[in-house]
Amino acid sequence: MSRRRRIYEGKGKILYEGPEPGTLIQFFKDDATAFNARKHEIIDGKGVLNNRICEFIFNHLNKMGIPTHFIRRLNMREQLIKEVEIIPLEIVVRNVAAGSLSERLGIEEGTVLPRSIIEFYFKNDALNDPMVSEEHITAFGWASPQELDDMMALAIRCNDFLSGLFLGAGIQLVDFKIECGRLYEGDMMRIVLADEISPDSCRLWDIETQERLDKDRFRKDMGGLLEAYQQVARRLGIIGENEPVRGTGPVLVK
Ligand SMILES: Nc1ncnc2c1ncn2[C@@H]1O[C@H](COP(=O)(O)OP(=O)(O)OP(=O)(O)O)[C@@H](O)[C@H]1O
Ligand SMILES: [Mg+2]
Numbered sequence: 001m002s003r004r005r006r007i008y009e010g011k012g013k014i015l016y017e018g019p020e021p022g023t024l025i026q027f028f029k030d031d032a033t034a035f036n037a038r039k040h041e042i043i044d045g046k047g048v049l050n051n052r053i054c055e056f057i058f059n060h061l062n063k064m065g066i067p068t069h070f071i072r073r074l075n076m077r078e079q080l081i082k083e084v085e086i087i088p089l090e091i092v093v094r095n096v097a098a099g100s101l102s103e104r105l106g107i108e109e110g111t112v113l114p115r116s117i118i119e120f121y122f123k124n125d126a127l128n129d130p131m132v133s134e135e136h137i138t139a140f141g142w143a144s145p146q147e148l149d150d151m152m153a154l155a156i157r158c159n160d161f162l163s164g165l166f167l168g169a170g171i172q173l174v175d176f177k178i179e180c181g182r183l184y185e186g187d188m189m190r191i192v193l194a195d196e197i198s199p200d201s202c203r204l205w206d207i208e209t210q211e212r213l214d215k216d217r218f219r220k221d222m223g224g225l226l227e228a229y230q231q232v233a234r235r236l237g238i239i240g241e242n243e244p245v246r247g248t249g250p251v252l253v254k
Pocket of ligand 2: 010012195
């Protein structure tokens, strides 16, 4: 037996060295964190659900010609991905006002925005991931103007596709966050979607009742996070009606 090399452990995921050069294994933990990890809890089974939901979304995006780092799911909690050079930005796409946008600009949560809005945040925990402009990004060299264009195009295509996907499941895509990276293939480099897309990184509201089906349940102490994520997975047809999702502990065989 040999121990796998752990490349990075973050708040929600662990990256291990992959089976081939240029690949990594992404492990989804059960940890839920918010407010730059000042709030932290373990939610048994969350990692399993996020792994499945993320697999479903990235598979669809790959098929649509929207490039992602995703190769395939390996097991309950792990997926094989292509290693990329992460661009230190969180790209947020918003369709409906919520969260920090509502707070900062005094726009009531739930207000449909006149058009989809893209925002950028500098990935830096010590600085609390501050919001930055395109000027900052190109001036400080976090991404070139061409890369910025590519990332915005990816974000918009992603928004169009995901909005439709969720709408078909009776869910409104309020906003979501993506991370992009540089994928080197020989002499070529292209920008691809990396990290994850899951109810941890999206705001998802029931279209009829506005019930929150995302991480806001945790941020706002509403409870029922696992049930909400399960609901999302069921509505997308990822898991069956009675399929157990808790990844830990033995499952009773009847
Ligand atoms: N394909 C990839 N190649 C290399 N790194 C990746 C890839 N996909 C995601 N990552 C990085 O792996 C880490 C995943 O861990 P996690 O999301 O738990 O981190 P985190 O605690 O949220 O911290 P961070 O602020 O870095 O996102 C992130 O830093 C993310 O940017
Ligand atoms: Mg992260």
